[in-house]
Amino acid sequence: MKIGIVCPYSWDVPGGVQFHIRDLAEHLIRLGHQVSVLAPADDDTPLPPFVVSAGRAVPVPYNGSVARLNFGFISAARVRRWLHEGTFDVIHIHEPTSPSLGLLSCWAAQGPIVATFHTSNPRSRAMIAAYPILQPALEKISARIAVSEYARRTLVEHLGGDAVVIPNGVDVGFFERAEPKAEWQSRSAAAADGSDGGVIGFVGRIDEPRKGLPVLMKALPAILAARPGVRLLVAGRGDEEEAVSGLPKEMRANVEFLGMVSDEDKARLLRSVDLYIAPNTGGESFGIVLVEAMSAGAPVLASDLDAFAQVLDQGGAGELFANEDAGALAAAAIRLLGDPARRAELRRRGSAHVRRFDWSTVGADILSVYETVTDGTSSVAADDRPGLRARFGLARS
Structure with a gap:
């Protein structure tokens, strides 16, 4: 399978999302899949062979922290070029609502799109205010993943819809x-x-x-x-x-x-x-x-x-x-x-x-979502995969 993964945060300043994306890509490559990751990065940043730079990021206050994000016309052009050259079977976008590559990719991508939501912010006025802008992009998503029940609740309360909960993985x-x-x-x-x-x-x-x-x-x-x-x-x-x-x-x-x-x-x-x-x-x-x-x-x-x-x-x-x-x-x-x-x-x-967080388990669950959307299913709701909720002890609220 040819898999394109979009990282919204700069590769220069490692954090939990970047580590998750890196480890997921390496896990999928070990299984024989072709993987390309698009991420913001400075020109002199050493990158793994599977990472493509979308250019330098700028610091932006985001979710109680300062995130280094990449947005604008030049970034959008690089996103379109990466998508065109990649001819991916599935696009996996992390944080599609962030003002960065995730949202740009969601606007530009065609075909099956999987989105992972990492943010837990129960009182995000900005996300509520931005919903009319985000809605057309969100409607293109074929399957939604939340890394925790709390990230899922943020998604449900601010943007509607639902998501299957698949936690971050670790080796x-x-x-x-x-x-x-x-x-x-x-x-x-x-x-x-x-x-x-x-x-x-x-x-x-x-x-x-x-x-x-x-x-x-x-x-x-x-x-x-x-x-x-x-x-x-x-x-x-x-x-x-x-x-x-x-x-x-x-x-x-x-x-x-x-x-x-x-x-x-x-x-x-x-x-x-x-x-x-x-x-x-x-x-x-x-x-x-x-x-x-x-x-x-x-x-x-x-x-x-x-x-x-x-x-x-x-x-x-x-x-x-x-x-x-x-x-x-x-x-x-x-x-x-x-x-x-x-x-x-x-x-x-x-x-x-x-053990439930090992990549042998988490990676298999993510691949199952990929396979579902590439098989032609238009959406994957949390109710369609009750086994995941049972396995991680996450009850519907």
Whole structure:
């Protein structure tokens, strides 16, 4: 099958959507399909052989963050050329309502179109206001996928229609096979008793408040008061000095910034820590880093966002704390760092739960949607695929 995938966000600044698209493309290529990904990218950005650049993106405030998007007449011409040269059997557009390549491709594409909706934003006035403009494009979509129940609800409430829920995928084996890194482990890791305090990890953009690092920093003094040897490893780009500016100076040595890390080092980090903390405060429709952490065998403590609770099986595969409550975060982290048996239980539960997110399952579900629309079916509604809802525990609301 010849598959064209449209990425709305710049390949230069990796994020959850870009990682999902990259991994999906690589999975499909391994299965023998021909795949081309169209994405914004600067001229000097190293690109995989299956990615075609649609030109430089510009930063635009979008969904509580700043996204790098690509729009305009030149972009539209590049979209049309890519579609014409690709002669794809199916076009898979991610975020077709974003003011970027997704919407341009939806306007220009002919034939079967599959759209994946990633955004979870229950009060998007902009999306409601833009509906008359979006409607002609949305009517061309043959099948809709939402990455979570919360992304589906955003779609239903703002744009109408429905979608099948297929979560983001992860290569579970890649994280399972990663080797822990000695300098990132507890000094007492061999005994797993955390007697030196323990190591906690955070992965995310430092400068983006909704990723929650300020909440974790606010909780850190209480954690260090109870367990003075705790180390916090932070992987991600941003202003490191600003991030620790609120900490007492004597505590700043307990925070180690790793900067941007490779996929391999991210996996090694998640394999090394005693506890992974996801203090995100909002705007999350899924939570791929939670899936990656569970795949690596890291016990997870996360804010109780609806999407995070869903990924963590409502607390069965990882523990939850009240969103933006630094005191609750500190109390839970102190308790877990002092309880190796509970952490071992979370590892077992997480490792079992995460199998449903492996690409062997997620990729097969996406291919099933492709095959349905290319066989001539005009639409795929969520009700037509009840097995997916049952498999991921997602009930209709």
